[in-house]
Amino acid sequence: MVSRTPAAASVILAHPYGGSFNHALFAEVCGALREAGARVYAHDLYAEGFDPVMTAEELGKKPSVDPLVLSYARELLESSLLVFVHPNWWGQPPAILKGYIDRVFRPPYAYDFDPERPEKPAVGMLSGKVGLVFNTSNTEAQREDGYFRDPLEWEWLRCVFGFCGVDNARRVLFRVVSKSSPEERAAWLAEARFRAAASLAEALAADRSTAGAADGTVGGGAR
Numbered sequence: 708m709v710s711r712t713p714a715a716a717s718v719i720l721a722h723p724y725g726g727s728f729n730h731a732l733f734a735e736v737c738g739a740l741r742e743a744g745a746r747v748y749a750h751d752l753y754a755e756g757f758d759p760v761m762t763a764e765e766l767g768k769k770p771s772v773d774p775l776v777l778s779y780a781r782e783l784l785e786s787s788l789l790v791f792v793h794p795n796w797w798g799q800p801p802a803i804l805k806g807y808i809d810r811v812f813r814p815p816y817a818y819d820f821d822p823e824r825p826e827k828p829a830v831g832m833l834s835g836k837v838g839l840v841f842n843t844s845n846t847e848a849q850r851e852d853g854y855f856r857d858p859l860e861w862e863w864l865r866c867v868f869g870f871c872g873v874d875n876a877r878r879v880l881f882r883v884v885s886k887s888s889p890e891e892r893a894a895w896l897a898e899a900r901f902r903a904a905a906s907l908a909e910a911l912a913a914d915r916s917t918a919g920a921a922d923g924t925v926g927g928g929a930r
């Protein structure tokens with residue numbers, strides 16, 4: 708059984724280019740959390756060579772034999788704050804992060820079913836944690852919301868965090884990166900630092916009040 712460390716945070720980056728704004732965001736967020744006293748599990752998925760492809764064994768009942776999957780999953784459970792930093796690519800996370808979700812947000816770590824009542828909704832195993840997603844994009848808000856319908860909002864807040872019991876989650880969007888000035892990007896980094904520290908404070912408060920509770924149900928029948 709993995710115990711929860713109140714001041715731990717997982718920060719996951721999905722961007723292949725070290726000079727990207729996403730890398731700057733990742734560094735800023737990790738720095739803010741460390742300054743606030745958190746133990747930070749910081750992972751650059753590309754730099755670590757994470758394999759996003761789900762295996763047949765993992766899809767069944769067998770636990771993963773990939774040490775990266777196992778350590779990411781352990782850290783996910785230990786962390787009070789779960790942070791993801793990535794660009795909007797086709798209204799989705801980059802494939803490497805989709806693979807992280809497929810392989811790490813798995814039963815029994817992130818959600819599970821009651822073997823006695825398999826028809827019942829899954830139980831989210833990450834309840835009580837705080838979720839925070841930083842996204843960058845090149846689409847104006849009006850077009851993203853009106854035409855594309857911002858699929859990442861549903862993906863993160865409902866399909867991933869909500870399903871796994873993380874009700875206290877939010878996304879922070881920085882756009883339009885391609886048209887942004889150095890001053891705007893500096894302000895975005897400051898906002899990211901502020902949001903990370905504020906979310907950590909919320910996570911610690913939740914830890915204190917729930918004392919490590921890890922239950923909660925989500926709807927959706929077999930899903």
Ligand SMILES: Cc1cc2nc3c(=O)[nH]c(=O)nc-3n(C[C@H](O)[C@H](O)[C@H](O)COP(=O)(O)O)c2cc1C
Pocket residue numbers: 722727728729730794795796797798799842843844845846884885
């Ligand atoms: C494969 C790919 C797909 C993209 N798809 C979208 C998209 O659907 N919507 C959007 O607004 N921007 C899209 N973009 C632009 C990126 O979101 C943008 O380049 C990035 O957020 C800028 O941050 P960065 O400088 O850290 O890369 C895409 C970029 C790439 C490379």
